[in-house]
Amino acid sequence: MSTATQHGAGTESSVGTITALVKSDPSPGLGNVSVARLPEPTPGPRDVLVELIYAGLCHTDVAMVDRDAAARGGYRPSFPLTLGHEFVARVVELGSAVPDMIGNGDADPGLQPGQRVVGGSHVTCRRCSRCLSGRSMLCENLKVLGLDIDGICASRFVVPAVNIVPVPDSVTDETAALAEPFAVAVHAVERANFDQFPPGYLPRVAVVGPGTVGLLVQCALGEYPVTMIGTPADADQLALARDLGATACLAIGPDDSVEQAFDVVIEAAGHHSAVATAVAACTDGGTVVCVGLPAQPTPVDTADLARREINIVGSRAYDLSTWKIMGERLAAAPQLERLISHRLGFDDFGAAIELLRNRQAVKILLDPAARTTDAS
Numbered sequence: 584m585s586t587a588t589q590h591g592a593g594t595e596s597s598v599g600t601i602t603a604l605v606k607s608d609p610s611p612g613l614g615n616v617s618v619a620r621l622p623e624p625t626p627g628p629r630d631v632l633v634e635l636i637y638a639g640l641c642h643t644d645v646a647m648v649d650r651d652a653a654a655r656g657g658y659r660p661s662f663p664l665t666l667g668h669e670f671v672a673r674v675v676e677l678g679s680a681v682p683d684m685i686g687n688g689d690a691d692p693g694l695q696p697g698q699r700v701v702g703g704s705h706v707t708c709r710r711c712s713r714c715l716s717g718r719s720m721l722c723e724n725l726k727v728l729g730l731d732i733d734g735i736c737a738s739r740f741v742v743p744a745v746n747i748v749p750v751p752d753s754v755t756d757e758t759a760a761l762a763e764p765f766a767v768a769v770h771a772v773e774r775a776n777f778d779q780f781p782p783g784y785l786p787r788v789a790v791v792g793p794g795t796v797g798l799l800v801q802c803a804l805g806e807y808p809v810t811m812i813g814t815p816a817d818a819d820q821l822a823l824a825r826d827l828g829a830t831a832c833l834a835i836g837p838d839d840s841v842e843q844a845f846d847v848v849i850e851a852a853g854h855h856s857a858v859a860t861a862v863a864a865c866t867d868g869g870t871v872v873c874v875g876l877p878a879q880p881t882p883v884d885t886a887d888l889a890r891r892e893i894n895i896v897g898s899r900a901y902d903l904s905t906w907k908i909m910g911e912r913l914a915a916a917p918q919l920e921r922l923i924s925h926r927l928g929f930d931d932f933g934a935a936i937e938l939l940r941n942r943q944a945v946k947i948l949l950d951p952a953a954r955t956t957d958a959s
């Protein structure tokens with residue numbers, strides 16, 4: 584694993600300006616992405632100004648840089664746009680109304696200057712029926728940091744107070760940096776509805792796809808025994824899954840069959856063939872949770888679902904309420920930081936995107952304080 588040569592708060596040399604990773608226009612590629620100096624943002628009344636400790640990168644950032652179908656289809660960015668949506672940061676300043684939000688359910692009462700925080704990237708209206716029904720990820724007015732509006736790859740940035748929660752002292756900066764994708768995994772487990780099983784019954788659980796999301800789902804499953812299912816090309820990732828505690832790891836080739844053995848199967852590969860594998864691995868009466876976003880539609884035999892009484896549910900990111908438990912979930916998952924394969928500086932963003940494109944990285948952190956890097 585790489586190590587950053589410097590890290591810490593107080594990285595700004597020019598008062599009133601920040602450093603940010605900015606994509607200047609919608610054209611694909613890295614040519615229009617640069618490190619820019621911008622005026623420091625001012626928090627609105629219900630916002631918080633924070634200082635970035637680490638940003639995390641994922642394939643959504645690659646899609647945003649490349650402006651591929653996934654990015655163009657789902658988001659409506661305006662440019663220039665500050666990139667990034669995964670963060671751990673430190674509170675600098677609370678907006679004027681934030682203290683009044685504390686205690687009435689709108690913001691975490693632990694928010695105060697100096698506090699480390701993590702949070703979701705969904706800026707939601709909190710008024711529409713979906714927000715009010717506890718499905719803020721489906722907000723009719725949803726805007727996502729780094730995808731629709733300015734994101735978090737900035738030495739300082741502003742985020743709504745309702746989006747962030749304090750990080751327990753026992754959690755390292757590195758573990759906390761994985762909070763956003765870990766919340767995606769925690770929500771996928773919520774969607775599996777483990778409460779459906781009678782007390783004393785230990786459900787058999789499989790995860791399809793040992794990529795970063797699949798490994799995070801494995802970690803979010805906590806004490807449940809997990810079988811990780813990948814392909815023969817996933818040998819390294821399956822080994823990592825085993826190191827992280829998977830009970831069994833299966834490499835399934837195109838001609839291999841998989842046993843219908845699992846009460847819960849979480850599909851995290853994002854490839855259409857993985858959905859078929861997940862349904863095939865699901866036992867009668869079981870539940871398949873679809874987290875992955877295959878690029879093409881996936882045919883499903885609904886007669887098979889009916890005969891076998893299989894539930895298929897989708898899982899998109901997280902609700903704001905998911906974040907209420909993320910502090911304790913992070914504290915219980917110190918192994919998350921083993922997913923970090925690289926720590927790089929903002930200047931290395933192009934190299935980071937290439938590492939992700941070429942599937943040479945698991946989780947890359949960007950350290951805004953790193954001036955030089957020692958990548959592996």
Ligand SMILES: [Zn+2]
Pocket residue numbers: 640641642643644668669764
């Ligand atoms: Zn992400």
Ligand SMILES: [Zn+2]
Pocket residue numbers: 707708709710711712713714715721722723724725
């Ligand atoms: Zn809404």
